[in-house]
Amino acid sequence: MSVCAAIILAAGKGTRMKSRLAKVLHPLAGRSMLGHVMTLVKSLAFEKAFVVVGHQAEAVSKLVSEAGLSPLLQDPPRGTGDAVLQAKEALKDFSGPVLILNGDTPLLRKETIEQFLADYEEAEAAVGLLTVFLENPSGYGRVLRRKDGGIDRIVEEKDATAEQRTVKEVNTGVYLCDADFLFRALAQVQPNNKQGEYYLTDVIGIAVSEGLPLMGCEADPKEVIGVNSRADLAAVSAVLSQRINKQWMAEGVSFIDPARVQIDATVKIGADTVLYPGVCLQGETEIGEGVTIYASRVLDSKIGDDVMIKDHCVLEKAVVESQAVIGPFAHLRPDAVIRKKAKVGNFVEVKKTVLGEGSKASHLSYLGDATIGAGVNIGAGTITCNYDGKNKFQTIIEDDVFIGSDTQLVAPVSVGKGALIAAGTTITKDVPADALAVSRTKQSNIAGWAKKKRAKDL
Numbered sequence: 071m072s073v074c075a076a077i078i079l080a081a082g083k084g085t086r087m088k089s090r091l092a093k094v095l096h097p098l099a100g101r102s103m104l105g106h107v108m109t110l111v112k113s114l115a116f117e118k119a120f121v122v123v124g125h126q127a128e129a130v131s132k133l134v135s136e137a138g139l140s141p142l143l144q145d146p147p148r149g150t151g152d153a154v155l156q157a158k159e160a161l162k163d164f165s166g167p168v169l170i171l172n173g174d175t176p177l178l179r180k181e182t183i184e185q186f187l188a189d190y191e192e193a194e195a196a197v198g199l200l201t202v203f204l205e206n207p208s209g210y211g212r213v214l215r216r217k218d219g220g221i222d223r224i225v226e227e228k229d230a231t232a233e234q235r236t237v238k239e240v241n242t243g244v245y246l247c248d249a250d251f252l253f254r255a256l257a258q259v260q261p262n263n264k265q266g267e268y269y270l271t272d273v274i275g276i277a278v279s280e281g282l283p284l285m286g287c288e289a290d291p292k293e294v295i296g297v298n299s300r301a302d303l304a305a306v307s308a309v310l311s312q313r314i315n316k317q318w319m320a321e322g323v324s325f326i327d328p329a330r331v332q333i334d335a336t337v338k339i340g341a342d343t344v345l346y347p348g349v350c351l352q353g354e355t356e357i358g359e360g361v362t363i364y365a366s367r368v369l370d371s372k373i374g375d376d377v378m379i380k381d382h383c384v385l386e387k388a389v390v391e392s393q394a395v396i397g398p399f400a401h402l403r404p405d406a407v408i409r410k411k412a413k414v415g416n417f418v419e420v421k422k423t424v425l426g427e428g429s430k431a432s433h434l435s436y437l438g439d440a441t442i443g444a445g446v447n448i449g450a451g452t453i454t455c456n457y458d459g460k461n462k463f464q465t466i467i468e469d470d471v472f473i474g475s476d477t478q479l480v481a482p483v484s485v486g487k488g489a490l491i492a493a494g495t496t497i498t499k500d501v502p503a504d505a506l507a508v509s510r511t512k513q514s515n516i517a518g519w520a521k522k523k524r525a526k527d528l
């Protein structure tokens with residue numbers, strides 16, 4: 071492959087999305103729509119890669135710079151041809167092919183672009199066009215061919231005659247074009263169309279009128295869906311999800327019903343993991359081997375081997391070590407660390423807390439800002455009172471402590487190794503190792519009192 075530059079067009083508003091958010095920033099499987107296109111371009115290791123930004127330029131530029139690409143401002147956006155012109159200065163010393171992509175076509179695969187590049191070089195064409203045949207071509211620019219089969223020009227749907235609209239071969243918005251010709255041709259493009267825009271597509275007609283060689287390369291319709299509306303976004307999301315799930319199946323991950331599992335493109339999963347319907351794995355999540363997950367959401371978390379996550383759990387920025395059992399109905403919040411073989415059960419919320427190896431918090435608890443050792447039993451209804459309305463305080467529970475049900479630990483406080491806390495206790499001062507702590511009042515039984523009250527009430 072010869073040296074190549076890339077330009078991604080992402081300045082448009084995306085009016086048809088009816089959104090406050092610029093179209094290319096819409097999230098899709100853990101990245102923005104534009105993020106997918108930038109990931110593709112980066113995987114091709116081009117010498118120079120630019121993104122034309124305009125609408126919500128600040129936010130889009132930030133994303134572009136973070137990805138290591140260079141933003142170019144188009145202000146105001148006056149069409150796709152005008153967008154590409156913004157790269158003229160940056161590419162003035164460059165000669166060779168320029169790959170042009172739309173920021174709203176996130177399903178394109180690396181293999182497709184590599185094939186397109188290879189075909190383009192072999193054809194020694196001035197302009198290469200990736201096209202596709204669609205049963206329903208509405209919304210796309212139609213590829214008009216001459217009688218001899220050669221490409222003649224592209225007509226946008228809004229400018230097309232009824233007959234031209236019946237053409238099923240459409241422009242995907244992916245082009246390869248010789249840099250010198252590209253900028254020379256763009257200087258001639260005029261906004262003589264229904265939208266009053268400078269169309270990049272007019273470059274095709276200019277190449278034809280100059281007698282330059284053109285080539286068309288056919289792509290898979292599923293790869294080149296351009297997102298213009300929410301319906302397109304949903305269609306793209308479904309294709310991407312299928313693709314991601316298939317890839318994990320090939321890597322040894324089981325899905326009970328893949329259509330009902332959502333996995334971001336950024337997630338990693340080990341073999342022999344089983345995912346039940348309703349699982350949603352997001353962000354930088356890493357799942358180990360042999361993990362079982364029922365309907366739950368896991369975001370930016372690390373899950374060790376052979377962990378079980380039962381139904382309706384939410385894990386955010388949490389770490390769960392091997393063989394631990396989570397849920398049902400557990401909430402692990404940022405910096406929850408659940409050590410090996412530990413158990414977090416029904417309606418337990420854990421935040422900024424380490425739950426030591428083999429320790430259990432099985433029912434109805436809040437554990438926040440705590441360090442809990444190994445072999446600890448946290449009784450039902452235990453609460454670490456970590457907040458006084460202004461500041462947060464730490465609770466330390468050493469190994470082998472038994473905390474009875476309905477205990478409150480008013481932080482800062484620590485419980486020494488092997489201590490026992492009686493049910494219903496409110497701990498306000500440190501408990502020494504091996505001690506028993508009880509804070510409730512002694513029980514007294516008054517014989518017959520209830521019976522007498524009932525008789526009086528009658």
Ligand code: UD1
Pocket residue numbers: 079080081082083094122123124144146147148149150151152153172173174175209210211212224226240241242243268269270271295296298
């Ligand atoms: C464009 C093509 C059409 C093709 C379709 C494929 C033109 C004139 N039409 O139409 O032939 O079938 O893509 O999906 O090129 N953009 C800018 N600056 C602008 C205008 C647009 O950067 O001034 C960007 C947009 O952000 C978007 C891309 O260019 O990422 C395409 O623009 P869009 O308005 O979606 O073009 P389509 O009507 O889809």
Ligand code: CA
Pocket residue numbers: 172174296297298
């Ligand atoms: Ca589009």
